[in-house]
C-alpha cells in the first residue's frame with residue numbers, strides 16, 4: 001500500500017468515525033427533544049381517612065410524563081430520608097400521618113430524616129388531609145404551611161383553636177395569580193367539596209388558588225406554595241371525596257402542573 005492510499009484510507013476511517021459520533025449526538029439530542037425525562041413521583045399515602053386511593057392512581061396513570069411509585073404509610077415512612085432525592089423528583093403526599101389520628105406513626109428519627117431530605121431538596125405536592133399532620137410534630141406546619149387539627153394546637157409557641165370542616169359545599173375557585181405555572185390554563189370553576197375551617201396558614205405561604213366562600217374567613221387561599229429547605233412545596237386543600245375531586249379536569253391539571261413546578265420544571 002503506498003503512502004497516498006494509506007492516508008486516504010485513514011482519512012476515510014476518521015471521517016467515518018466522526019460521522020458516527022455526530023450521528024450519535026444528533027440522535028441523542030433528538031431523543032432528548034422528543035421525550036423530556038419523566039418526572040419521578042413517589043406517591044405517599046396511608047391512613048383510613050379518605051381511604052380509596054384508586055382515584056389518585058387513575059389520575060397519575062392519565063398524566064403524561066409522570067412515572068410514579070406507591071409508598072404506603074406508616075410502613076414506608078423510613079424511606080423519606082436523604083438520598084431519596086436521587087431516586088425521585090417529587091413526593092405526592094396525601095398523608096403525613098398513619099392509620100390513627102392520635103398515634104404518632106413517624107418516629108422522632110423519621111421526622112428528622114424527612115426534614116433532612118427536604119433540606120437536601122425534593123419537591124412536595126401535599127393534598128387535602130396531608131395538612132392534618134401528627135400532633136407534636138413541630139416541623140410539620142413549616143413543611144406544609146398549615147395545620148388542621150381536631151383539638152387545640154400550638155405553632156411556634158402560639159395556641160390555636162381546633163379546626164373544623166364544612167362538608168358537601170359548593171366552592172368557587174379561582175387563580176390568585178393566573179400567570180403562575182401551576183394554574184395556567186385552569187379557568188375559574190365550582191366544585192362540591194369540603195372546606196376546612198379555622199386552619200392555621202403560615203404567613204409566608206404564597207397564595208395560588210382562592211375561594212370566595214363566605215365561611216373561608218380571613219385569608220381565603222385554598223392552595224399555596226412555599227419552600228422548605230431546598231424543596232419546593234405546594235399544598236392543595238381539595239379532595240374530600242377523591243373519586244369526585246380527582247376526576248375533575250381542573251384539579252388534575254392543577255396537580256400535574258404542581259408536580260412539574262415542584263420538580264423544578266417550571267418557574268414561579
Ligand SMILES: [Zn+2]
Nearest residue numbers: 129194239240
Ligand atoms: Zn376530608
